[in-house]
Amino acid sequence: MVSDLVNEKRDTATVTRAERTREGRTYLPYCDILERENELLIHADLPGVRTEDIDINYERGLLTLQGRVDPRREDRRFLMREYGVGDYHRSFEVGEGIDASRIEAEVKDGVLTLHLPKTESIRPRKIAVRSA
Amino acid sequence: MNIIPWLSKREDRRSGPGAESSITRFRDEMDHLFERFFTDPFGMEPFGGRFAFGPRLDLAESDNDVIVKAELPGIDPKEVDLRVEGNLLTIRGEKKQEKEEKRRDYHYVERQYGSFHRSVQLPTSVDPDKVEAAYKDGVLTITIAKRPDAKAKRISVKSA
Structure with missing residues (x-):
């Protein structure tokens, strides 16, 4: 059954008109977004992308990540091709509460982690109560 | 929430992952079904x-x-x-x-x-x-x- 397999990668064309700078299909990486006390974290699955081929840009409130993937090798005879091979592209709107100048990224085993620190003004603060 | 995955302007981006996925998933599944039929009709x-x-x-x-x-x-x-x-x-x-x-x-x-x-x-x-x-x-x-x-x-x- 098809439904038993890992979800198929989504072509960016089905969601947004991504810029096409290279031939071939472009995919939306699957992402998790979670919130910690002082930052927001994005985990993005970018299997097959080398560290040097990841490109992250922030411009006017839009955070864009791109990953370049080499096409399948042509010298082999393929019997099964169940997953799509192509570049990754996805954008996120970043709100006021994020300090864009301090966004950091790291990658491990095909998973990109973006750290988006919250600005001082929206961090939770403990307010001490003084007795009068 | 301070970060929103950016979708096309045509779609309501406040409707969350569900709205984006149902049609897309269906399309992907159909694509896959056809792909499978043509590449591997009898099941490898x-x-x-x-x-x-x-x-x-x-x-x-x-x-x-x-x-x-x-x-x-x-x-x-x-x-x-x-x-x-x-x-x-x-x-x-x-x-x-x-x-x-x-x-x-x-x-x-x-x-x-x-x-x-x-x-x-x-x-x-x-x-x-x-x-x-x-x-x-x-x-x-x-x-x-x-x-x-x-x-x-x-x-x-x-x-x-």
């Missing part, structure tokens, strides 16, 4: 290798090897269990979340976690002692040597 896996949560595979042949690839980002390669029995390759393992986080801290969850399991029938007879597996950038590559008798031989035609 006689044992119905697709049970549980199965990674998607590439299966290719070179002159000397059978190469199987799977995109498995964020797994611990030590926890992958690979077996070759006869012509059947079995991949088993578990994809864990980066760190235990409280559920309420997640704004958006798309990535899949949990155990995965997939068995696949290999096209030719292979040598189970000559299996190499490498994990790089979230892609698992398994290279299995063909048995000498399964390698392609070039037969020259002699003219009489």
